[in-house]
Amino acid sequence: MIEFPETSLQIIHIDEPELEFAYGQTFDHPKDGLFLYGPEGKLSRKEVKLGVIGTSEGISEFKAWSNRLNEGVAVPAAASRDKNVRLHLSDFPGLTEAFSIKIDPDSFTEYHLTAQEIDEATSIENGHEAVAKTASLFVDLIIRHLNQEEERVDVWVLVLPELIHKRCRPEAIKRRASGELTPGDFNKKQRARADLPLFIDDPILAGEVIFDDIPDFHRQIKAKLLTVGEVCQLVRETTLSPGKFLNRAGNPIRGVQDPASISWNLATALYYKSQATPPWKISGMREGVCYIGLVFKLLPNHKDNHACCAAQMFLSEGDGVVFRGANGPWMTKEKEFHLSKEAAINLIQTVLTTYRDKFGGNPKELFIHGKTKFSQEEWEAFSEAAPSETNIVAVRIRPTFGDVKLFREGDYPCIRGTAMVLGKSDAFLWTSGYVPRIDTYMGPETPNPISVTVLRSTNEPPEIEVVLRDILNLTKINYNASNYSDSLPVTIRFADKVGDVLVMGSAQDAERQPFKFYV
Structure with a gap:
């Protein structure tokens, strides 16, 4: 601890905490510590098994990105030449080099959804039902896998089309324009919550369940998987390939981090969610x-x-x-x-x-x-x-x-x-x-x-x-x-x-x- 010259108020400085990595080695920055020494603790599994759900295009983009995770991703050349920017960034050396794990894109458990399925679910007039139906497209596949397949999945990766982000958030539900929407099962059967029939075969509609969840896709996915003990990582298609989603001016519709930073964050999350420590x-x-x-x-x-x-x-x-x-x-x-x-x-x-x-x-x-x-x-x-x-x-x-x-x-x-x-x-x-x-x-x-x-x-x-x-x-x-x-x-x-x-x-x-x- 460093004490500064005495003033009317005491000003002190607390040293930056050190982090511990493999072999008891320490460093203050997670990226440098992982690059130099590897993760702290014993691996639960070296090869991490991923389950991937999304459209065919989204899954393809994630598999391509997974190959980059295995190989390593450098900081963009323009940033490398700019010393002021380079200090903020770190090359991603690869999953094995930084985390001692690997993923095999050829062995992913894949479940494909069609753009039409997602469009139909997200465009249901009742916002609660729209989000519940959209979340169920993904969750039902995971539950079916748990019930019918013996193959283990360590982390489920949900690759999300931008349509889900656009339509399945609370802010989007409030802005919904009725002219673009279609009636869903709930709208066909009932218009008001108080008028729900005594018996409904659809579990989403039964017991007013759709109203007990806030219409937010991210939160509903986490909540539903929490009860079955499965972890997931949500990734937007625009994060994986921002250059494919452009506005009228020819620019990406949203800003994203540089590829090396995205790789670091995605790899860290996959490690954390697949290992015991x-x-x-x-x-x-x-x-x-x-x-x-x-x-x-x-x-x-x-x-x-x-x-x-x-x-x-x-x-x-x-x-x-x-x-x-x-x-x-x-x-x-x-x-x-x-x-x-x-x-x-x-x-x-x-x-x-x-x-x-x-x-x-x-x-x-x-x-x-x-x-x-x-x-x-x-x-x-x-x-x-x-x-x-x-x-x-x-x-x-x-x-x-x-x-x-x-x-x-x-x-x-x-x-x-x-x-x-x-x-x-x-x-x-x-x-x-x-x-x-x-x-x-x-x-x-x-x-x-x-x-x-x-x-x-x-x-x-x-x-x-x-x-x-x-x-x-x-x-x-x-x-x-x-x-x-x-x-x-x-x-x-x-x-x-x-x-x-x-x-x-x-x-x-x-x-x-x-x-x-x-x-």
């Missing part, structure tokens, strides 16, 4: 410490605005598990979420039981991260659930939006890891900022810090610098990509995505599941 972990992470991010999300169509609660648990190794808590009236008049004492006790006890099953004892410290303060009833529950040897620490973490700015001399803003300590329990932490390692700041304007407050603890509270260091560590374990870091710790960053999946009617029976099922 993540590709890297934080080096020197404090042992016996558990981190929980609380998740709250309003249930769709609930007349009393009940919410779903869940906990994301992350251990010293970095990987996470999601626990579904109780649904209930958790939103207050102030639009904040707070659990009842009984629900809070049950949730924490579930987390502690899982920790004991894995490590044979209770954690030394259990940090609960949230965006709001915890109520007295919640804190009493946390304290009651905590064993005597476990110090439960409640921490509020909130993004700031221009309230606080810190400037430094030079061409770039303050260094990532800079903190302004306001007291024993409060600080601002800059999780984004200038990164000496890549000699740049990856942002459009002067970065904003996150606000960190240690609210309470059952035993002696940890020093604020220890809390800040842990939070900075947790910004480097996003295994759905290979970024240098994120601006929020993983306990907070993915809260909305986890909640988005759990509130779906399709996921109502989902229990404890690894974090990889949600991203």
Whole structure:
């Protein structure tokens, strides 16, 4: 830790966390560590078996991209000549070289959908039914494979035509023009939810199911596969071949990353979702410490605005598990979420039981991260659930939006890891900022810090610098990509995505599941 000259406020700098890779080797950048040393931990399987679902054109594009993943992808020549750009990018050396795994495009399990099938499903007049039918095109094939085939699939890759992205999102449902749409089964049988017949043969329409899922293709796919224990990776056709999808001016209809960066992110996700352990972990992470991010999300169509609660648990190794808590009236008049004492006790006890099953004892410290303060009833529950040897620490973490700015001399803003300590329990932490390692700041304007407050603890509270260091560590374990870091710790960053999946009617029976099922 570096201390700057004393001012009216204490400004400190927390060193960039090191990541651990194969053979106990460390590096601060996931891409460099993987390239030099390979992934941390023992491989579950070297050859990863993929199942691919999409149109014939989409599957063909993904197979071509898979060959590139095996061979390696260089940074574009123009970027290589530009030193300022080159620092941001890294050549992708190939799946075997970086991750010690391989995929064989000739042995993919393939299921083909026609453009007509997708067009007919996405153009159904009722938006809920349109998304449910479209998602079922993919999910039904996966379930049929599980029921009828013995061949194992490690990760399902869904290659999505742009039509799905255009028509199967909540924003698109709101903008639907009736002149372009066709009646679906629901429209033919019933116009209003209240008039549903007593018996309907179609399981999608029966029991009002189509209304219990938000009309969002991505969320419905994750929720439906969560209940059958299958992981998937969604890839848009425009990501694989942007040059084939042009607007009237002859330009790609959407901007995408350079091919090397896409390869890194796709390979990282495939590794994470196919192996028992993540590709890297934080080096020197404090042992016996558990981190929980609380998740709250309003249930769709609930007349009393009940919410779903869940906990994301992350251990010293970095990987996470999601626990579904109780649904209930958790939103207050102030639009904040707070659990009842009984629900809070049950949730924490579930987390502690899982920790004991894995490590044979209770954690030394259990940090609960949230965006709001915890109520007295919640804190009493946390304290009651905590064993005597476990110090439960409640921490509020909130993004700031221009309230606080810190400037430094030079061409770039303050260094990532800079903190302004306001007291024993409060600080601002800059999780984004200038990164000496890549000699740049990856942002459009002067970065904003996150606000960190240690609210309470059952035993002696940890020093604020220890809390800040842990939070900075947790910004480097996003295994759905290979970024240098994120601006929020993983306990907070993915809260909305986890909640988005759990509130779906399709996921109502989902229990404890690894974090990889949600991203």
